[in-house]
Amino acid sequence: MPELPDVEVYREVLARRLVGKAITRLRVRTPFVLRTFDPPISALAGKKVTGVRRLGKRIVFVLEDDLFLVVHLMVAGRFKWNDKPDAGIPGKLGIAAFDFTGATVILTEASMKKRASIHLVRGEDALVALAAKGLEPLQIDRATFAAVLARENHTIKRTLTDPRMFSGIGNAYSDEILHRAKVSPVKWTSRLDEQEIDRLYQATRTVLPEWTERLRKEAGDGFPEKVTAFRSEMAVHGKYGQPCPVCGSKVQRIVHAENETNYCAVCQTEGKLLADRALSRLLRDDWPRSLDDLEDFKDARMLRQPSEARLTEAAKVAKQSLANEKLPSEAASERLQSGYGSVAPSTVTKTKTTGTRTKKTKNV
Numbered sequence: 001m002p003e004l005p006d007v008e009v010y011r012e013v014l015a016r017r018l019v020g021k022a023i024t025r026l027r028v029r030t031p032f033v034l035r036t037f038d039p040p041i042s043a044l045a046g047k048k049v050t051g052v053r054r055l056g057k058r059i060v061f062v063l064e065d066d067l068f069l070v071v072h073l074m075v076a077g078r079f080k081w082n083d084k085p086d087a088g089i090p091g092k093l094g095i096a097a098f099d100f101t102g103a104t105v106i107l108t109e110a111s112m113k114k115r116a117s118i119h120l121v122r123g124e125d126a127l128v129a130l131a132a133k134g135l136e137p138l139q140i141d142r143a144t145f146a147a148v149l150a151r152e153n154h155t156i157k158r159t160l161t162d163p164r165m166f167s168g169i170g171n172a173y174s175d176e177i178l179h180r181a182k183v184s185p186v187k188w189t190s191r192l193d194e195q196e197i198d199r200l201y202q203a204t205r206t207v208l209p210e211w212t213e214r215l216r217k218e219a220g221d222g223f224p225e226k227v228t229a230f231r232s233e234m235a236v237h238g239k240y241g242q243p244c245p246v247c248g249s250k251v252q253r254i255v256h257a258e259n260e261t262n263y264c265a266v267c268q269t270e271g272k273l274l275a276d277r278a279l280s281r282l283l284r285d286d287w288p289r290s291l292d293d294l295e296d297f298k299d300a301r302m303l304r305q306p307s308e309a310r311l312t313e314a315a316k317v318a319k320q321s322l323a324n325e326k327l328p329s330e331a332a333s334e335r336l337q338s339g340y341g342s343v344a345p346s347t348v349t350k351t352k353t354t355g356t357r358t359k360k361t362k363n364v
Contacts, residue, residue, distance in 0.1 A: 001075045004137075004168030005211040006227050007054050009219055010079060014059065014105070015052040017081070021100045022048045023063065024085075026118070030095040033107070036119045043067065044120065049100070055131055056167040061098075068127045069098075070119040071107065077116035080106040081223040132163035137204050145201045149189045156192065156200070157185035157261060169204075172229040173211065175237035175262050177203045179246075184269045185254070185261050236262040 002010070026041045028034050034041065044063065051062035059079075061069040073079075080090075087104035089097045096107040096118060109116045121127055135148060148165050149156070159165050160174040169177070178185050180203035183196050192200070214233070215224065230238035235245050240253040244264040254261040254274050265271050 001057070001170050001172075001229060002073050002077075002227055003057060003170040003173050003229070004054075004208055005173070005215050006224070007057055007059060007073075007168065008212050009215045009224050010059055010227075011052050011054045012216065013219060013223055014061075014079070017103070018049045018061070018100060018105075019051060020048065021102065022046055023061070023069075024099045024101065026069075026120075027089065027097040027099065028095070028118070029089050029097075030114055032114055033095050033116055033118050034120075035117045036121065039067065039120055039122055041120060044069065054168070055127070056134060056163055057170070058130070060127065066123055068119075068121050068123075070121065070127070070130055072117045072119075074109075074115035074117070075113075076111035077107060077109045078227055079224075080108055082106060132167070134163045134165050134167035137166045137169060138208060142198070142201050145204070146197050149192060149197065149200075153188055153190040155186045156183060156189055159189050160204075169208075170229070171259050171261070172234070172237045173207060176211075176235055177207050179236045179244075179264060179268060180207055182267050184274070185263050186274055236264055238262065 023044050024046070026044055028041075043065075044067070047063040047065055047067060049061055049063060053060040053062060055070065058070050058072045061071075063069060071077075082104040083102075085102055085104060086099055087097065087106065089095075089106060090108060093108040093110050094106055095109050095114065095116065098105040098107070107116065107118075119130060121130065135144065137145070140148075149159060151165065152159070154162070157174055157178065160169050160177060161171060175185070177200065181196070181199035183192075183200060187196075218224075218226070236251045238260075239251040240260070240262055242251055243249065244251055244267060247264065247266045249264060249266045251262050252265050252273060253263075263269065263274070265273055
């Protein structure tokens, strides 16, 4: 999902290219993407763009007549620039097109789940109503930052990514912030000490501007094309199994729903492996509690491999013997599932077809 740095660079580029131009129409290929009906999209025609804002993770086109065109890219939504007016909407990924004088901005979504949205509202009050009310993390002081953390007792990962708490931070950059601050993603906000809060505040005010500047330089005079949550320069996000750039230990992960939290056990959790909701419940007491336990677990698996290989070879032999005996498919299947033993001739059923009738006989 595009987060604060990505959306801010989108905003800057769109503002440079569109302020002063008029929008001629909005074309929607997927009706569900348009979430409002009043005012109608026909009200856009001929209105000039007076500015482009960022509202959390949303892009806001400020138009004449107190109109605001609000686009939320969600997870897989992206903007594409086309210098041709009234350019066609791509058949596979395109869901909408914003036609301006002399250019077209196309909205795509590379996902089966269509979550991107467009709202057209009139007035500042209607615009504010769309916001999740989270504070801008780069516009608050340390005391306000600490007060937000103390507002509710959740894991720090959840608090950072909650749009009601902080605006514009998602799964990717929260991983980077927590790694920079050397704080566990599952630590409860009520248990953070003053030093950890200081590190989180400084990391937030460092990581987000760093990445905004990096993406700004990457785009240059062009349009942002490589908008992704997975970048090779990131420290831990999307780097499961790769070495941590600080200590060299392998990056770990917690899988939950469609997301994945990445962290360094050495830098952030004092060497402790955090429980994965799926695997830890499956392994129960066998779940490794530390990096050393994890290595021991891997060594134990290596020791078990020879016996597993022998079982595999035995299964191959059994399968070959069944093929040689040309047993009926059902009996062969039962024998394969049991792994060993043979099928008694007395239990094998043969079928004999005579004319239009089918008779079943048994060998005795």
